[in-house]
Amino acid sequence: MRPMALVLKQPSVLPGFGLTLGFALFYFSLIVLIPLSGLFIKTSTLTWSQFVHTVTEPRALASYRLTFGASFLGALINGFFGSVVAWVLVRYRFPGRSIVDALVDLPFALPTAVAGITLTAIYSSNGWIGQYLEPLGLKIAFTPLGVLVALTFIGLPFVVRTVQPVLQDLDKEVEEAATTLGASRWQTVRAVIMPELWPALLTGMAMAFARSVGEYGSVIFIAGNMPLKSEITPLLIMTKLEQYDYAGATALGVVMLVASFLLVLMINLLQWWSSSRHTAR
Amino acid sequence: MSIQVEHVTKRFGTFTVLNDVSLHVQTGELIALLGPSGCGKTTLLRILAGLERPDEGKILLHGNEVTDRQITDRRVGFVFQHYALFRHMTVAENVSFGLRVLPKAQRPSPDKIQKKVNDLLALVQLQAMADRYPNQLSGGQRQRVALARALAVEPKMLLLDEPFGALDTKVRKELRRWLRRLHDELHITSILVTHDQEEALEAADRVVVMHQGRIEQAGTPEEVYEHPATPFVYRFLGDVNVFHGRIAHDETVHEEMERELPPGADSSGEHEVTFVRPHDLELSPTRTTTAQLEATVRFVIAAGSRVRIELMSKDSSQTIEVELTKERYRELKLRQGDVVFVHPKQQQTFRMPGPSSG
Numbered sequence: 001m002r003p004m005a006l007v008l009k010q011p012s013v014l015p016g017f018g019l020t021l022g023f024a025l026f027y028f029s030l031i032v033l034i035p036l037s038g039l040f041i042k043t044s045t046l047t048w049s050q051f052v053h054t055v056t057e058p059r060a061l062a063s064y065r066l067t068f069g070a071s072f073l074g075a076l077i078n079g080f081f082g083s084v085v086a087w088v089l090v091r092y093r094f095p096g097r098s099i100v101d102a103l104v105d106l107p108f109a110l111p112t113a114v115a116g117i118t119l120t121a122i123y124s125s126n127g128w129i130g131q132y133l134e135p136l137g138l139k140i141a142f143t144p145l146g147v148l149v150a151l152t153f154i155g156l157p158f159v160v161r162t163v164q165p166v167l168q169d170l171d172k173e174v175e176e177a178a179t180t181l182g183a184s185r186w187q188t189v190r191a192v193i194m195p196e197l198w199p200a201l202l203t204g205m206a207m208a209f210a211r212s213v214g215e216y217g218s219v220i221f222i223a224g225n226m227p228l229k230s231e232i233t234p235l236l237i238m239t240k241l242e243q244y245d246y247a248g249a250t251a252l253g254v255v256m257l258v259a260s261f262l263l264v265l266m267i268n269l270l271q272w273w274s275s276s277r278h279t280a281r
Numbered sequence: 282m283s284i285q286v287e288h289v290t291k292r293f294g295t296f297t298v299l300n301d302v303s304l305h306v307q308t309g310e311l312i313a314l315l316g317p318s319g320c321g322k323t324t325l326l327r328i329l330a331g332l333e334r335p336d337e338g339k340i341l342l343h344g345n346e347v348t349d350r351q352i353t354d355r356r357v358g359f360v361f362q363h364y365a366l367f368r369h370m371t372v373a374e375n376v377s378f379g380l381r382v383l384p385k386a387q388r389p390s391p392d393k394i395q396k397k398v399n400d401l402l403a404l405v406q407l408q409a410m411a412d413r414y415p416n417q418l419s420g421g422q423r424q425r426v427a428l429a430r431a432l433a434v435e436p437k438m439l440l441l442d443e444p445f446g447a448l449d450t451k452v453r454k455e456l457r458r459w460l461r462r463l464h465d466e467l468h469i470t471s472i473l474v475t476h477d478q479e480e481a482l483e484a485a486d487r488v489v490v491m492h493q494g495r496i497e498q499a500g501t502p503e504e505v506y507e508h509p510a511t512p513f514v515y516r517f518l519g520d521v522n523v524f525h526g527r528i529a530h531d532e533t534v535h536e537e538m539e540r541e542l543p544p545g546a547d548s549s550g551e552h553e554v555t556f557v558r559p560h561d562l563e564l565s566p567t568r569t570t571t572a573q574l575e576a577t578v579r580f581v582i583a584a585g586s587r588v589r590i591e592l593m594s595k596d597s598s599q600t601i602e603v604e605l606t607k608e609r610y611r612e613l614k615l616r617q618g619d620v621v622f623v624h625p626k627q628q629q630t631f632r633m634p635g636p637s638s639g
Contacts, residue, residue: 172363181379
């Protein structure tokens with residue numbers, strides 16, 4: 001042990017640690033910390049009771065429920081189907097595979113407003129899919145269900161793109177070993193493949209979730225934006241901004257920020273735990 | 282369990298990996314499939330395990346055809362070259378995997394599984410490692426865990442795919458002897474795939490030499506080493522000096538081949554190639570009736586139990602390797618640049634199609 005309790009710099013033959021650390025911190029402050037602290041400073045113009053009132057009014061509470069609930073559900077759906085898509089893309093060779101592979105990125109690249117309008121057109125009561133769902137009593141556009149559809153759409157690439165490389169690296173021999181030991185396909189997936197996949201899957205889901213919480217463009221078109229029913233928090237913030245209630249908007253922003261941060265932190269811890277559980281200790 | 286492979290052919294695309302291979306393995310035998318990489322030995326093993334399907338031919342285990350049966354019905358233990366351990370499970374969990382995935386009705390009680398795991402870990406001498414993870418073990422230990430894991434399901438045959446291929450020489454030597462002892466204890470019909478001729482000759486009851494998807498020769502280690510059936514086997518099992526037609530007909534080397542043939546090829550377009558092992562060559566300081574091939578000493582490698590000498594033939598500038606006992610080497614007092622005369626004590630000649638080359 002060195003006498004100093006905190007040694008930031010590990011001796012290394014490669015130079016540049018100080019420079020890169022300094023630059024990284026500066027850049028991080030400029031891009032992330034300063035704008036975020038601005039959010040807190042603006043919010044602090046409110047008194048505590050004003051703050052509590054703003055962030056706990058029924059309309060705000062309903063919007064949190066929808067935003068976080070739909071994001072969470074969307075992340076779960078993407079976790080399952082995104083894994084299946086990644087699995088198919090990695091394990092099977094079929095005509096048009098590279099096109100499908102490229103299409104997965106589309107929700108990344110598409111302007112979110114375009115996605116929102118397209119989804120609305122398809123799922124509205126006279127749209128391609130909506131017209132068949134309507135008689136079944138399923139209304140998607142302009143309901144919370146529409147929010148879920150939009151958030152599922154934009155979250156898909158996150159899961160596929162994080163799971164795909166892990167599946168690619170998965171040793172096929174390990175699966176064969178399980179099979180020769182008498183494991184069924186399902187047992188192999190559950191006991192051999194899933195433990196390897198968990199960390200990546202959790203990361204992908206966390207990213208999809210984080211993205212969904214902040215999503216605005218694609219949701220507002222399909223949601224219908226009825227207060228207390230299908231209004232997401234980002235829209236509520238926009239509404240407040242339009243009414244020049246900047247402090248109120250930032251107050252909601254702070255709530256979103258803290259909640260998102262805690263959730264992402266939790267998922268990161270979970271992921272760290274699941275990846276370190278089985279290795280050196 | 283006896284294994285019968287009958288006329289098995291396997292193609293990957295246009296490439297024929299296995300070409301009409303037939304092989305019988307007796308119950309309790311340890312067979313080595315030996316050959317260079319790409320000769321089809323691993324594919325044959327995978328077909329036996331049910332991991333690949335043959336394009337033609339049949340596999341019979343204990344007289345029953347299993348060609349189209351599921352892997353899980355075959356009761357095989359498979360050991361992979363790169364261990365293929367489940368890295369998120371402890372050693373004990375790895376070993377018990379095959380028991381834990383059994384259908385509930387056949388699954389032993391946790392106590393019994395625990396006992397079995399302990400017994401198997403004792404067998405592979407890894408009791409102390411039960412709670413470790415695979416990445417905390419050395420290569421040799423990992424492979425022993427893989428073997429214990431394969432044995433846990435009480436397989437009727439054990440298939441080992443280059444099990445020691447990724448280990449260093451000393452460890453592989455130890456493990457190969459250990460495997461042989463283990464086989465003598467358990468008597469499970471085993472097939473060992475290897476490209477290491479020493480490993481095959483030392484561990485196996487019978488050695489099957491494969492080349493380009495075909496079986497070149499099958500026999501006891503002694504048979505294949507002493508009486509190779511084909512030039513390939515001769516070359517593959519140990520060092521060998523190859524004398525092509527021109528020298529083969531040089532009566533100085535082979536009196537029995539004093540036939541009137543043009544150098545290099547006979548009328549049918551075949552040529553003869555003679556193989557002599559380095560230790561089957563004798564040197565003499567002077568020209569005698571038998572030793573007439575003149576050569577110069579290029580290198581002497583005296584380290585080791587035998588002395589290896591590299592000669593250069595005077596006529597063809599070909600390199601000739603000779604192995605002498607220490608005593609003989611001292612008698613001859615050989616030094617670099619000396620001229621000696623070579624004479625084979627034992628040799629084997631094959632007729633090969635095509636013109637003399639390589």
